[in-house]
Amino acid sequence: MTDPVIVVxxxxxxxxxxxxxxLAGAPVVVLDRRDAPDPHAPGQAVNAGVVALLEQxxxxxxxxxSGLPLPGAHFSLLWLRPEQVAAxxxxxxxxxxxxxxxxxxxxxxxxxxxxxxxxxxxxxxxLRQSTGHVTLKLRTSAGESLLRGSYVVAADGxxxxxxxxxxxxxxxSGWTVSGIVGDVTADFSELAVHHLGAHYLxxxxxxxxxxxxxxxxxxxxxVFGSTPxxxxxxxxxxELQGEVExxxxxxxxxxEVLWAHRFTSHSGNAERYRSGRVFLAGDxxxxxxxxxxxxxxxxxxxxxxxxxxxxxxxxGWAPPGLLDTYHSERHxxxxxARLALDAQLALMHPAxxxxxxxxxxxxxxxxxxxxxxLVELVTGVDLRYRLGPDDTSGSAAVDPxxxxxxxxxxxxxxxxxxxxxxxxxxxxxxxxERGEAGAYARTAAAWADRxxxxxxxxxxxxxxxxxxxxxxxxxxxGSGSLETALKHWFGAPR
Numbered sequence: 001m002t003d004p005v006i007v008v009x010x011x012x013x014x015x016x017x018x019x020x021x022x023l024a025g026a027p028v029v030v031l032d033r034r035d036a037p038d039p040h041a042p043g044q045a046v047n048a049g050v051v052a053l054l055e056q057x058x059x060x061x062x063x064x065x066s067g068l069p070l071p072g073a074h075f076s077l078l079w080l081r082p083e084q085v086a087a088x089x090x091x092x093x094x095x096x097x098x099x100x101x102x103x104x105x106x107x108x109x110x111x112x113x114x115x116x117x118x119x120x121x122x123x124x125x126x127l128r129q130s131t132g133h134v135t136l137k138l139r140t141s142a143g144e145s146l147l148r149g150s151y152v153v154a155a156d157g158x159x160x161x162x163x164x165x166x167x168x169x170x171x172x173s174g175w176t177v178s179g180i181v182g183d184v185t186a187d188f189s190e191l192a193v194h195h196l197g198a199h200y201l202x203x204x205x206x207x208x209x210x211x212x213x214x215x216x217x218x219x220x221x222x223v224f225g226s227t228p229x230x231x232x233x234x235x236x237x238x239e240l241q242g243e244v245e246x247x248x249x250x251x252x253x254x255x256e257v258l259w260a261h262r263f264t265s266h267s268g269n270a271e272r273y274r275s276g277r278v279f280l281a282g283d284x285x286x287x288x289x290x291x292x293x294x295x296x297x298x299x300x301x302x303x304x305x306x307x308x309x310x311x312x313x314x315x316g317w318a319p320p321g322l323l324d325t326y327h328s329e330r331h332x333x334x335x336x337a338r339l340a341l342d343a344q345l346a347l348m349h350p351a352x353x354x355x356x357x358x359x360x361x362x363x364x365x366x367x368x369x370x371x372x373x374l375v376e377l378v379t380g381v382d383l384r385y386r387l388g389p390d391d392t393s394g395s396a397a398v399d400p401x402x403x404x405x406x407x408x409x410x411x412x413x414x415x416x417x418x419x420x421x422x423x424x425x426x427x428x429x430x431x432x433e434r435g436e437a438g439a440y441a442r443t444a445a446a447w448a449d450r451x452x453x454x455x456x457x458x459x460x461x462x463x464x465x466x467x468x469x470x471x472x473x474x475x476x477x478g479s480g481s482l483e484t485a486l487k488h489w490f491g492a493p494r
Contacts, residue, residue, distance in 0.1 A: 002314055003133050004029045004117070006149035008124055008162050010037070012100065013282030013299040014155035015107035019057065020307025022114030023416035024469075026314045029149065030116060031138070033123040033156075037108070040259055042181040043100030044210045044218045045070050047293030048082070049380025051096060053300050055410040056471050062106045067098030068211070074292060075374045076344035077200035078362050085375045095293060095379070099212050127152065127165040127278070134277045151310055153279045155303075158266060160284035166275045172268030173342050177289045179206075179222035180235050180243055182260025186217045186253055194248040204351035206291070207247045216258070221247055222289075224349035235260040265289045267342055269335045273302075273327040281306055286334030288341040297380035298337040302330050308416065308469035317450065317491035329385050340377055381405075385472055399479035405471050408460035418451040418490060419467040420444045421459055423477065436477070440464050443482050446493030451486065 005021055007014045010032035021028040046054075046063070047070075054060040071094050073082040086094075111118065125144075126137035134152045138145050154162035163170065188196070191209070195217075198208040205223040212218035221243045237257040244252045269286045273279060282299035290296070306326050312318035347358050364370045376382030385403035412419055424437040441453050444466075456464060466475035466485055475485035486493070 002027055003148055003150040005310055005314070006031065006134070006136060006147060006152045007155055008152065009155035009157060010108070010118060010120070011155065011157070011282070012103055012107060012296060013303050015104060015111050016300050016303035017153060017155060017281060017307050018111045018116045019107060019114060020304060020416065021311050022111060022116045024308060024311030026311040028116050029147070030111070030118045031122040031124065032120050035121045037101065037104055039101055040261065041100040041104065042220060042263060043290065043296060044208070044212065044220070045095055045097045045293060046103060047095040047297055047379045049297035050293060050300055051094070052381060052410065053297070053304055056413045057416070058414040059106060059110060063096055063098050063103065066102055067096035070095040070097045073375050073378055075361065075365070075378055076347040076358070077198060077206065078358060078365060080365055080375050081371050082375045082379070084368060085372050097210055099218065124161050124165070127162060129276045129278065150314060151277045151279065153281055153306065154284040155282045156284055158283040158287035160280070162278065163270060163280055163284050166278040168275055168280065169271045170268045171271060172266055175267035175289070175342055175345055176264060177222060177345065178262060178264040179220060180240055180260055180262050181220045182235065182240055183212055183258040184217050184219055184252065184254035185215050185256045185258065190253040192248065192250045194250065195252055200348055201247045202351060203247050204349060205247045206348070207244065219244065219252070223247065235262055267338055269338050273331050279306060279326065285330070286338055288338045289345060291341060291344060292378050294337050294340060294378055294380055298334060301333065301380065301383060304470045305330055312491070319488055319491045333383065387474060399476040401465060401473050401476040402479065404473055406459050406461050406465060406467065406473060409467060409471060412454050412458060413467070413469070413471055415452065416469050418469050420451055420453045421456040421461045421465050421467070422453060423456045423463045437464060440482055444486065447486050447490050449494055450490045
């Protein structure tokens with residue numbers, strides 16, 4: 001029997017990875033040190049990039065049913081115009097206002113449907129790698145135990161125990177930001193204008209207030225340049241109210257503080273995302289201030305990138321070097337996202353010196369090209385892996401489609417397999433496009449257990465393209481041999 005992949009951490013990253021593995025039929029065990037899901041997870045919205053990823057696996061509708069549209073996008077709380085980008089990149093259009101615990105609930109429900117084994121109250125204390133497997137020592141309420149897996153994925157947060165046990169360094173920029181998050185009961189009609197929505201304020205900080213349930217407001221505050229009274233833990237109602245009033249200039253019309261605690265975010269990116277049979281994903285791999293949803297979308301991109309590759313290895317068809325592409329593809333993206341957040345923080349603090357820079361960036365964002373670049377960056381929908389003739393894409397020339405996504409392909413990727421979109425009608429016969437499309441379909445038939453085939457008209461592809469299970473294009477018509485690309489990404493034909 002194949003040892004399972006052990007995922008440490010049952011937050012959004014770990015559960016998304018478990019769903020990817022379960023969808024592919026790979027054995028997986030998820031461990032979490034908590035006895036129950038965290039009802040106080042601070043996230044209050046998901047950006048358009050996250051929605052696009054969930055749409056790819058048929059999970060977005062469950063969030064839409066309990067969320068509200070969030071059409072805005074911003075860079076350092078300088079508001080952008082995502083509607084101009086959505087005309088030709090619809091996935092950039094709308095995020096969702098939905099609490100993070102609801103996202104976790106949806107992912108956990110799907111993971112259990114796929115047969116994932118989720119074990120709570122299990123804390124990792126030791127890690128030992130051997131040839132062909134990894135062994136974890138666990139502490140539970142019943143005592144200590146050992147668990148053996150084929151691979152271990154650390155999805156246990158910025159202070160990752162697994163990362164430390166694997167001996168992986170976590171260098172950063174030095175940015176450390178702290179704030180308060182909590183829920184209060186309130187009559188929304190009584191709230192001041194600055195107490196709803198997200199705002200950068202002249203006092204030198206950020207305030208955010210969003211619905212977290214009927215009559216419940218999720219409040220997040222950050223005061224830059226201040227030293228918290230305590231690095232973490234519960235926060236008294238008076239402290240929360242004092243920080244809100246300091247930032248907004250008005251007391252918050254809260255009836256009751258249900259809970260509040262202080263959080264701290266460090267800016268860092270692990271030196272490597274793999275050490276032997278141990279992989280890092282999500283906040284364990286990269287961490288930065290959670291502003292605008294880029295942190296969460298970067299985490300889930302890790303899970304979707306890694307899941308199908310681990311499943312391919314366990315199924316025995318992974319081509320040589322496939323697992324190494326996880327670090328080479330995701331490490332630069334983790335660093336890019338981290339620097340994007342550092343840049344946004346640099347436009348906020350110190351307030352007395354950033355006004356000119358903020359004004360300049362606001363002026364630049366009025367240009368359509370700048371607006372597009374920033375919208376795609378902060379929503380995470382611009383992800384395009386570097387796949388060219390020098391990095392084993394199987395292409396004879398660099399095609400602009402390579403490494404990116406195909407708008408409209410998400411509904412065709414629900415089964416987690418690769419996908420060949422063929423131009424024309426996909427039938428053999430005649431000259432030109434239809435004959436070539438038929439030949440492409442016949443070539444892909446030898447990988448039918450790993451790659452589906454659909455007409456390009458079912459998505460928004462302008463010609464024949466090959467997608468990996470994570471939705472990224474690895475071959476485009478006219479850019480080289482389809483058979484070479486299939487072998488490179490999907491192994492030997494059956």
